[in-house]
Amino acid sequence: MKRKPSRMGGQKTTVTDADETLGDAFDALADPDCRAILSAADEPMTTSELADACDIALSTAYRKVERLNETPLLSEGIRFDPEGDHASEYSRGVTDATVELTDTGVRLTMETGTEPDEVVSGGSTADFGVTGASAD
Secondary structure (H helix, E strand, C coil): CCCCCCHHHHHHHECCCCHHHHHHHHHHHHHHHHHHHHHHCCCCCCHHEEEEEEEEEEEHHHHHHHHHHHCCCCEEECCCCCCCCCCCEECCCCCCCEEEEEECCCEEECCCCCCCCCCCCCEEECCCCCCCCCCC
16 A cells, blocks of 8 residues: 655755765765656655666665665655555655855755745754865
8 A cells, every 4th residue: 555755844954064965965866876766756666666667776776765765865654565564665855956056155955845935943054165175
């Protein structure tokens, strides 16, 4: 039995250089298989279903899903089975991502849910400087 994707309406999370998830999110977005998984995960899917939808090997899908799941980009849930054979399922964790270049550095803001103007407390906003930043 599939469930609806769990979305927290309109929460915005901003990650900075102090957050490990910033580099992880950019690294994942640079990976074509991760982008394909994010594209396919508009509805909750198991890793096997994502592998089939993206035409990638199951072992690769498991690695990429694990990588994405370490970022806010992919959300994990449980698909309950009446016979007790529950499975993890994944859906896109964000509906929008914005990279801003400011006088003080770079800021990545990721938005979840369907109500873009609503900000739920718990998200954070901060900038990070570009001192020591690398283009590679």
